[in-house]
Amino acid sequence: MTNILPSKKVHSVIDYRVNIFLRQNWNDPRLAYSEYPDDSLDLDPSMLDSIWKPDLFFANEKGANFHEVTTDNKLLRIFKNGNVLYSI
Incomplete structure (x- = not known):
């Protein structure tokens, strides 16, 4: 038998x-x-330090960084029922 x-x-x-x-x-x-x-209320992203946020991570990531722009590209919206939308 020969090896392929x-x-x-x-x-x-x-x-x-x-x-x-x-x-x-x-x-x-x-x-x-x-x-x-x-x-809903759209809040300034500086308020992010004042609220609890889930600790999101990507398992087995090799590296990560945020895109550098002149202004923060983040959205923090709170709804009447306490739902939070955080966009980055």
Whole structure:
């Protein structure tokens, strides 16, 4: 019998890069409100340090960074029922 493939094992590493637009949704009942007439509030991204956020991570990531722009490209929206939309 003859070998079709070489007897040496060939190992290859494939790297790839992904740019994503990430949106997270969660409910924090502590942020629910009824006094304001609008269904949602768009808050300044500086408020992000004042609220709880899920600890999101990508398992087995090789590296990560944020796109550098002149202004923060983030959205923080809170709904009357305490739902939070965070977009980065």
